[in-house]
Amino acid sequence: MYAPTKEAAHRALIDFAPQAGRGYAAGRNYDHGPDGRQNVSQLSPWIRIRLLPEWEVVRTVLETHSAAAASKFIDEVCWRTYWKGWLQLRPSVWDAYRADLAQLLEASREDAAYLRAVEGRTGIECFDGWADELVTHNYLHNHARMWYASIWIHTLKLPWQLGADWFLRHLLDGDPASNTLSWRWVAGLHTLGKTYLARADNICKYTGNRFPVSEGLANQPLDLQEDAPRPATRKLMPSEPIPSDLRLGLLVTEEDLSAHEWLRPQAAFAATAAYFPKDSYQTLRVAPRVVDFRQQALSNVTSREVFEQPRQLLDWAVQHQLQGIATVKATTGHWPGILAKLQAALAEKGIKLFTVRHWWDEALFPHATHGFFRFKKAIPNALEELARNQAAE
Ligand SMILES: Cc1cc2nc3c(=O)[nH]c(=O)nc-3n(C[C@H](O)[C@H](O)[C@H](O)COP(=O)(O)OP(=O)(O)OC[C@H]3O[C@@H](n4cnc5c(N)ncnc54)[C@H](O)[C@@H]3O)c2cc1C
Incomplete structure (x- = not known):
């Protein structure tokens, strides 16, 4: 679709x-x-x-x-x-989520309750329906996401981090910030004192009674607490000016395919490259349909071969005698680490990476x-x- x-x-x-x-x-x-x-x-x-x-x-x-x-x-x-x-102002929330997740994923492989939830075998019909819809369509309506996350956390009493990870891997729109913070909001960890509890009458009303009334939903939210204090906000790293005295390349990634349009007028680019971190997607076990959608979109927008390894990007930069490359500033999630690897590879040949933020985000x-x-x-x-x-x- x-x-x-x-x-x-x-x-x-x-x-x-x-x-x-x-x-x-x-x-x-x-x-x-x-x-x-x-x-x-x-x-x-x-x-x-x-x-x-x-x-x-x-x-x-x-x-x-x-x-x-x-x-x-x-x-x-x-x-x-x-x-x-x-999340950009508080990257420690992402780091803590990733650290918790690494431990929880290890234990979840044999956890019957987790497997029943992701395979849609909990016996809660609406929840099992959304579990199936998620893996079949890679999309859920916003309200279904709220109900699903609420039942996962407050009824099934599964760790929110595992649910967030399952969503992130299967949603075509899976996004580190919207997803992680929405799950935290449902869990009562975003707005202190505010938890989202799914109610059977609300589900019936807003789904047009598509599911039988679900008995057995929690009628009290779990009171989840975190050991760490609420993170302080950090200063936003400034967008970097693109120098006009260097021979420059433009790097487009699936994080912002519009960069092709808004970065191009900002400098005279000698060449354009597309980069897709396929290894990272595989390590994170992202659903193949999500990977293909993003990679093909990148390829279609740039009409170029898509590089998947830092070495390919470096060879391209050397071939075009580039002194610098401009790309979009990564937002909190997997991309800052990927950009750091690219930056390190380019630095081998003294090629600088300039990261720029669109005025909307700025x-x-x-x-x-x-x-x-x-x-x-x-x-x-x-x-x-x-x-x-x-x-x-
Ligand atoms: C637990 C949970 C996890 C979620 N995970 C994601 C995610 O990984 N990626 C994601 O893009 N959205 C996420 N959302 C937000 C929201 O559910 C989806 O953006 C929305 O359902 C997408 O459908 P739409 O395009 O028809 O939205 P519309 O209602 O048509 O809204 C238009 C656009 O606004 C944005 N938007 C709408 N609602 C939200 C919202 N609550 N938060 C952030 N952006 C919103 C989306 O870009 C959306 O395409 C999550 C919500 C919850 C409760």
Whole structure:
């Protein structure tokens, strides 16, 4: 269903845009199942790799609706930016999750309760249905993700980290920030004192009674506590200026396929390369459909051979006599480690890597210091900037 091309992504955005107004706000919480998803955009797999960047989605929607009519939809798109900014300011939350996960995964291999959950054999019909939908379609409606995560944590009493990992590996839109922090929010670890508990009547109402009333759901949330104090926010690393006196290459990755469009006008690039960290995806055991979707999208957008090893990138840079390479600044997740390896390989030949942040992230990430409602106050300024840029084009 998800073609890994800009054309397919753009067409889906144009088709959905008329529905992104007040109707979206009223209907978005209903999960009518895989064949009835017209009430939500389903754009997330393309947004995840920025084949559709947030600013393009918002700009397109504002061609049909006023900012007031589309405010709910724009807020949802900005939740993604909020989560990414929040984790960027607190990478220790990601590091702690990864460290816990390494231990839990080891023990989970033989854990019958974990295996029943991921294989959809818990006997809780709605949960087992979503477990199947996740591996079959690599997508779940937002409300189903909330119910699933809540049942995983509060009813089945499984570690949230294992559930987050299972989602991240199977969702086409799997994203370190949106996923990890949403699971933490359901677990009651994001907003202190706020936990999300799935209720049978709520599931019945918003799924149109597609599942029999689920008996046996927890009626009290678990009170999860963490040993570590809440992390302090760190300063955002600045975007690096691209020097004009070096022979430069442009590196595009699946983290931001729009870089092809917005970085290119910033310098005279002598050559362009595409890099996909297939080894990392394999180590993380990401579902083949997710890997193929992202790799093919990268290949289609750049129309180039996709390098998979740092050595290939280095050979390409040497062949083109590059002195520097510009790429998108990695956000917290797997990419900072991958970029560090590329940087080390390029340094062997004295080739520098310059990492740049898009103005959208630059403008909004610093506001992700507290909750979404404080962050939201920065959205009108970003929309004004968007309008100014559009007028200047
Ligand atoms: C436990 C859990 C895990 C999640 N994991 C991910 C994930 O790995 N990647 C991911 O992109 N989203 C994640 N979400 C958020 C949300 O469920 C999906 O973004 C949304 O369901 C995608 O469907 P859509 O494109 O039809 O969304 P729409 O409702 O049409 O929204 C439009 C866009 O806004 C963004 N968006 C909407 N809601 C959210 C949200 N709550 N948080 C962040 N961005 C949002 C997405 O980019 C989405 O495509 C998670 C939510 C929960 C509760």
